[in-house]
Amino acid sequence: MPPEVWWGASIAGVLGLLIGSFLNVVIYRLPRMLERQWEQEVAEYATRAVPEGAAAQAPSEPFNLMLPRSHCQACSHQLRWYENIPVLSYVALRGKCSSCGASISMRYPLVELLVGSLFFYCGERFGLSASGMAWAFFCAMLVTMAFIDWDTTLLPDALTLPLLWAGLLASAAGWIEVSLQHSVVGAAAGYLSLWLVYWAFKLATGKEGMGYGDFKLFAALGAWFGWPALVPLILMASVVGACVGIAMKFASRLRAGGYVPFGPFLVGAGLAALFLGPDTVQRAILGALSP
Known part of the structure; x- marks a missing residue:
């Protein structure tokens, strides 16, 4: 070097x-x-029914990133x-x-x-360079989302949406090697594909198989890598996620309800695509699955 x-x-x-x-x-x-924000919204809604003159709740101590x-x-x-x-x-x-x-x-x-x-x-x-900073931002956001989702099964809009828009802007500015057309179609197809899977599973079983945050994260990956990368990404995330879920079930490590957050596996697929390229990821997964 x-x-x-x-x-x-x-x-x-x-x-x-x-x-x-x-x-x-x-x-x-x-x-x-x-x-805290959700609790505050619920409390504000509840106080609408409180008679006038009732004691107001004391403001809580500041709690933010600082x-x-x-x-x-x-x-x-x-x-x-x-x-x-x-x-x-x-x-x-x-x-x-x-x-x-x-x-x-x-x-x-x-x-x-x-x-x-x-x-x-x-x-x-x-x-x-601008490309280096863009992909560093991509990595930082993915790492943050992976740990939050694993801990709480939450993929906050405050993370998924900026990552999605950043991918579109990076494509438009030429900072990533994905055309704006592929980026926009990738974002739309990424969201809609998991949205359709979600509703198909819910109509078939009456249960929710994933959260809306997964749709937005997959849309963001589509924006960064383009629509041709969606199949390798979802294939890798699904196969690895299934293997980990089965291993955790046999080890009696599944959480209440028997679920495993899907976000960390989408994150892993995104990072693998950055290192190896989506085509290499797809060949590796298909090679592992073939007899």
Whole structure:
């Protein structure tokens, strides 16, 4: 690797570590922010029936991506700046809170390393360019959605819709090697295909097989890779998802209701398509399925 490419990729990787630290906050807080918003909407609706003069509910403490500041979940110790350095702080603290000694989840440095590695790859492949930044954004959003969906079965519109629009804009600007026509058709076909599967399954069984967030995520992947990539993407996500679901069932690891979130497998298919290309993904899956 030429030195200039190495330095560019390294800069992107360090930026990825920093962004990965912030994404840990998003992964933890965004679902809780949505829950609070829903609870507030329900409370506001309920207060319409409360007689005049009834005591108003005291406003809750601010809770967003900035407030309150990062702190230990066990003892509320507020993290100092040097306790918030990606990966290094975790190693220096030996995975424990400096105040109470409570264990810190290994997920935090793993997310930081994952995002840093993906940014390094984008910097090495596309350089410090608009294309590199676009695909780094793509990777960051996918990682965030995968962890949120696995934890909560939520794929928030605050993530899926910006990813969809970013794909269309990147195509229009020429930052990705997908024509705008293929991108628009991919977004529409991605959404409609899973929407049709959802309703076919619901009419046949009376149950919901997936959520609307899956439609929007698949539409976003269609915008980034174009409509020809939809078959390889859904094929890989479905096959891997089915294998993981069967393995979890035999290991008695399925959640209540016996479901496995589909979003993380769409994310995995999207990242595989970025690394290998959709055609390679399709050949690999068909080769694995053929006798």
